[in-house]
Amino acid sequence: MSTERGSLSIHSENIFPIIKKWLYSDHDIFVRELISNASDAITKLKKLEIMGEANIPEDNKFKITVTVNPEEKTIRFSDNGIGMTMEEVKEYINQIAFSGAQKFLEKYKDKTNEDQIIGHFGLGFYSSFMVAGKVTIDTLSWQPNAAPVHWESEGGTEYEMGEGTRTERGTEITLYLNEDSYEFSNEYRVKEILKKYCSFMPFEIYFVNANAPVEEEKEADEDIIDTTVDEDGKASEDGKADNKANEKKKPQPINNPNPLWAKHPNDCTEEEYKEFYRDVFHDYKEPLFWIHLNMDYPFNLKGILYFPKINTEYDSLEGLIKLYSNQVFIADNIKEVIPEFLMLLKGVIDCPDLPLNVSRSALQNDGFVKKISDYISKKVADKLSGMYKVERENYEKYWDDISPFIKFGCLKDDKFRDKIKDSIIYKNLEGKYITLAEYVEAAKGKKAEDKEEAADKKNKDESVNEVTDADTKEASVDEKDKDVHAAECTHDHEHGEECGCGHDHSQDNGEEVKEEDKTLVYYVTDEKQQSQYINMFKEAGLDALILTHNIDQPFITQVEYQDQKIKFQRIDADITDSFKEETKKKDQKVLKNNTDAMTKLFRKVLGKEKLEVKVEKLKNEKVSSVITLSEESRRMQEMMRMYSMNGMDPNMFGGGGETLVLNANHKLVQYVITNENSENTPMICEQLYDLALLSHKSLEPEAMTKFVQRSNEIMMLLAK
Numbered sequence: 001m002s003t004e005r006g007s008l009s010i011h012s013e014n015i016f017p018i019i020k021k022w023l024y025s026d027h028d029i030f031v032r033e034l035i036s037n038a039s040d041a042i043t044k045l046k047k048l049e050i051m052g053e054a055n056i057p058e059d060n061k062f063k064i065t066v067t068v069n070p071e072e073k074t075i076r077f078s079d080n081g082i083g084m085t086m087e088e089v090k091e092y093i094n095q096i097a098f099s100g101a102q103k104f105l106e107k108y109k110d111k112t113n114e115d116q117i118i119g120h121f122g123l124g125f126y127s128s129f130m131v132a133g134k135v136t137i138d139t140l141s142w143q144p145n146a147a148p149v150h151w152e153s154e155g156g157t158e159y160e161m162g163e164g165t166r167t168e169r170g171t172e173i174t175l176y177l178n179e180d181s182y183e184f185s186n187e188y189r190v191k192e193i194l195k196k197y198c199s200f201m202p203f204e205i206y207f208v209n210a211n212a213p214v215e216e217e218k219e220a221d222e223d224i225i226d227t228t229v230d231e232d233g234k235a236s237e238d239g240k241a242d243n244k245a246n247e248k249k250k251p252q253p254i255n256n257p258n259p260l261w262a263k264h265p266n267d268c269t270e271e272e273y274k275e276f277y278r279d280v281f282h283d284y285k286e287p288l289f290w291i292h293l294n295m296d297y298p299f300n301l302k303g304i305l306y307f308p309k310i311n312t313e314y315d316s317l318e319g320l321i322k323l324y325s326n327q328v329f330i331a332d333n334i335k336e337v338i339p340e341f342l343m344l345l346k347g348v349i350d351c352p353d354l355p356l357n358v359s360r361s362a363l364q365n366d367g368f369v370k371k372i373s374d375y376i377s378k379k380v381a382d383k384l385s386g387m388y389k390v391e392r393e394n395y396e397k398y399w400d401d402i403s404p405f406i407k408f409g410c411l412k413d414d415k416f417r418d419k420i421k422d423s424i425i426y427k428n429l430e431g432k433y434i435t436l437a438e439y440v441e442a443a444k445g446k447k448a449e450d451k452e453e454a455a456d457k458k459n460k461d462e463s464v465n466e467v468t469d470a471d472t473k474e475a476s477v478d479e480k481d482k483d484v485h486a487a488e489c490t491h492d493h494e495h496g497e498e499c500g501c502g503h504d505h506s507q508d509n510g511e512e513v514k515e516e517d518k519t520l521v522y523y524v525t526d527e528k529q530q531s532q533y534i535n536m537f538k539e540a541g542l543d544a545l546i547l548t549h550n551i552d553q554p555f556i557t558q559v560e561y562q563d564q565k566i567k568f569q570r571i572d573a574d575i576t577d578s579f580k581e582e583t584k585k586k587d588q589k590v591l592k593n594n595t596d597a598m599t600k601l602f603r604k605v606l607g608k609e610k611l612e613v614k615v616e617k618l619k620n621e622k623v624s625s626v627i628t629l630s631e632e633s634r635r636m637q638e639m640m641r642m643y644s645m646n647g648m649d650p651n652m653f654g655g656g657g658e659t660l661v662l663n664a665n666h667k668l669v670q671y672v673i674t675n676e677n678s679e680n681t682p683m684i685c686e687q688l689y690d691l692a693l694l695s696h697k698s699l700e701p702e703a704m705t706k707f708v709q710r711s712n713e714i715m716m717l718l719a720k
Ligand SMILES: Nc1ncnc2c1ncn2[C@@H]1O[C@H](COP(=O)(O)OP(=O)(O)OP(=O)(O)O)[C@@H](O)[C@H]1O
Pocket: 033, 037, 038, 041, 079, 081, 082, 083, 084, 092, 093, 096, 097, 098, 100, 122, 123, 124, 125, 126, 171, 356, 357
């Protein structure tokens, strides 16, 4: 066979400098491309064998070998797959492979912004020219009597092709590396790349360092993947022990060709799932649970999604979803394929129907990709709601870890929310997990009970004192009727239909619900800081939900939006009626006068002109002062903080909303009321204010310093 010289049909002078520039950040993908080609070549031959067209010797073992030669500065990829005849090299390499590179060039030649170039654009065989000045192919086709072929090119548009010397079936591609790419002949660098892209390739891959002493090479091989693979490609601990002796002699593949996700879920053990998780994600903490995806129709998709334990130390929610196509790694966290909220999980997804050269821009509007994403989201919702129904105990155990993820999913994906919304639970003050419906039911019951009690008490008082205040009585009975009705009325009203009881059911028919008709759902964001309020709540027999995660604020806003009859209110937003003593009319007058006097005094002492002060008779006599901050103001302030609008005056959005509540039942408050002008009163006022503030939020540094100094002064007074 004579040597053929030719010119690749390309209009551009030399595309390689351009390819290099565009793919600069992802040079290492040439390894994936060449090994994928080798793997395809083996698959093709296996198919021919199944079809009865090719005869493969019984002792044949398919494999791919990657050989680096740091002295020669080469890297070599060889396989014992289908191989190529001269005609095939002409067609597949000179025409098809090159036209792939040409297409790439045409598509991107006018783009000036490197970000627009997708790092994972598969260039196939020609990606080898990103790192090599010269590339050779030595190949021998599987076909009987085929002649070996040698092909080489120095990266321009010229190539040389002639009869080769290869004696074994398959293909060997050698890259003579460019000076700036010598790293790809370095053993550790190449092993790192192989680990990234090829850990689960479907055929065994061996690594050889042509310059390493034989023993050393074997030892180095062992550390690339922790799992030992036996003859059937099965990873096993036992295999490890049994084959220990052989292992020393036999080189080990660097990959696991039978990853767990490819097995049927029924054939996988719990320990295998955990081991796979440790190997792939290097997470020393065990996953909470996992979902094994296994779908053949209408598309092919396999994978395992793990729910990791949240790292509370950093509150980090960074997941990692590795995407594969036929066991070849494509990329991490491709958000077009995997719903965004699932990025908080850790897992592997293998979808052979996805092309290797995943171009993100092409995926964005792809209906097929959207279907994959919807399927994954549905599977996750099904698993979680199934757990809620049949494994409630486990579900509750995992709830704190999985709830940020579920809530994020609800915020991001309407379909997911619809499927999961009835399985959302909340921890209450007793540490029990309840649904919102259960909370609302209990709250309504409690409200009705309180009203009834109050009415009873009033009736008793009235009969003892024989004092009748017609206005009060009328109002209180009306209120009682209304609330008891709200709690007890179970009539199935049609939208807007009168139920005959005179109660307003306007909220039942989708109209805007009046503020006073909403059920308040109290919540705690910081159990330590809000402990004073928690104690008051517990004493009053009230319940609240613990919502401490950052995601909770946007989440409850969404719940309120979805269910207009509900209003979330932080536990310190107001002093509820349950905390206050019933006050008679004349007492109310006294409280009003005291409120006026204390407002004046505290504003003067604290230098806060706009401070709201209220004097109330709180049932809990141990509480002296409390600060409340209206829910609206607090949410506004939080939003401003979130959007870095710090320093802006919250008053511009309708008042600071902060109120200092003084308990008229506390001795210290009584002292201030009766000794407004005494020497120590200003100090007591400041201390009462700071103490109230402390159980609400942390003090500013300056205020904290003053608080500590003042506390010392107070102790000095005691010491006198
Ligand atoms: N190791 C190999 N053994 C046999 N044939 C090969 C080998 N490498 C490449 N080929 C042939 O050359 C063709 C072109 O390869 P190239 O990698 O450029 O494109 P591709 O694999 O078809 O597509 P992709 O862009 O997805 O890689 C292949 O389709 C295949 O027929």
